[in-house]
Amino acid sequence: xxxxxxxxxxVADRLRQAAAREALPGPAACATAAEAAxxxxxxxxxxxxxxxxxxxxxxxxxxALDAARPHPAEVWVGAAAAHADPTVWFEQxxxxxxxxxxxxxxxxxxxxxxxxxxxxxxxxxxxxxxxRLPGLAADPDWPARGREGPLLPVHPWQAARHGLAAPxxxxxxxxxxxxxxxxxxxxxxxxxxxxxxxxxxxxxxTPAAIxx
Numbered sequence: 312x313x314x315x316x317x318x319x320x321x322v323a324d325r326l327r328q329a330a331a332r333e334a335l336p337g338p339a340a341c342a343t344a345a346e347a348a349x350x351x352x353x354x355x356x357x358x359x360x361x362x363x364x365x366x367x368x369x370x371x372x373x374x375a376l377d378a379a380r381p382h383p384a385e386v387w388v389g390a391a392a393a394h395a396d397p398t399v400w401f402e403q404x405x406x407x408x409x410x411x412x413x414x415x416x417x418x419x420x421x422x423x424x425x426x427x428x429x430x431x432x433x434x435x436x437x438x439x440x441x442x443r444l445p446g447l448a449a450d451p452d453w454p455a456r457g458r459e460g461p462l463l464p465v466h467p468w469q470a471a472r473h474g475l476a477a478p479x480x481x482x483x484x485x486x487x488x489x490x491x492x493x494x495x496x497x498x499x500x501x502x503x504x505x506x507x508x509x510x511x512x513x514x515x516x517t518p519a520a521i522x523x
Contacts, residue, residue, distance in 0.1 A: 314374075315369070317373075318372035319344045322372060326347040330347075336355045337353045345366065368413055368415065370423070372407065375430075375432040376406060394497065395498075402495075412511070435486070437487070438485070439466065440475075442462060444463050465504075485501075
C-alpha cells in the first residue's frame with residue numbers, strides 16, 4: 312500500500328473514532344477520508360474548510376510516512392549521534408503525530424517544500440535567527456544576547472513572513488521538536504511564535520504562556 316493510500320486509511324479511521332465519541336453533524340460514513348469528511352460535515356457552514364483540512368492531514372501524513380526510517384539497533388547511540396540534544400531523535404521519530412487527532416499532520420499554510428524544511432518528522436536542522444528588535448528587554452540570564460543587549464530568537468519561517476532583516480547571529484543546527492514551533496538548540500528548548508494552525512488551532516505564544 313503506498314503512502315497516500317495508507318495515510319488516507321489512517322485519517323479515515325481517526326475520523327470514524329472521532330465521530331463515535333463526539334456529537335458531530337453527521338456519521339463518518341464511507342471508505343475514504345474525503346468521503347468521511349464530507350459525510351461528517353454535511354450541512355455544516357464550515358464543511359468546505361473541514362474537508363480542506365482533512366485533505367491536508369492526509370497529504371501531511373503521507374509525507375511523514377515517506378520520511379520514516381527504521382530505528383537503529385542501539386536507540387540511545389543513534390539518539391546521541393543525531394543531535395547534541397538526544398531528545399531530538401525521540402521527538403523526530405514520531406511519524407503520525409497526535410495519536411487520535413484527525414488533523415495530526417495538518418500544517419496550515421505550509422507548502423510541501425516548507426513541511427519538509429520545518430517539520431520534525433523530516434529531521435531538518437535549521438539556523439534559529441537571533442534578531443535585534445526595538446524595545447526588547449530581558450532578564451540578565453537571558454541566553455540570547457548580542458553586542459548591544461538581548462536578542463529575540465525567531466523561527467526562519469516567521470522571520471520571512473514578517474519581512475525581518477537578517478538576524479544579528481543565529482543558533483545553527485537547531486532541530487524542531489514534535490510541536491514544530493519548539494526547537495532544540497542542543498542546550499535549550501525554545502518555543503517560537505509560529506502562528507500556524509497545527510491540528511485544530513493556531514498556537515500563539517500568549518502573554519499567559521510567557522508568564523507561566
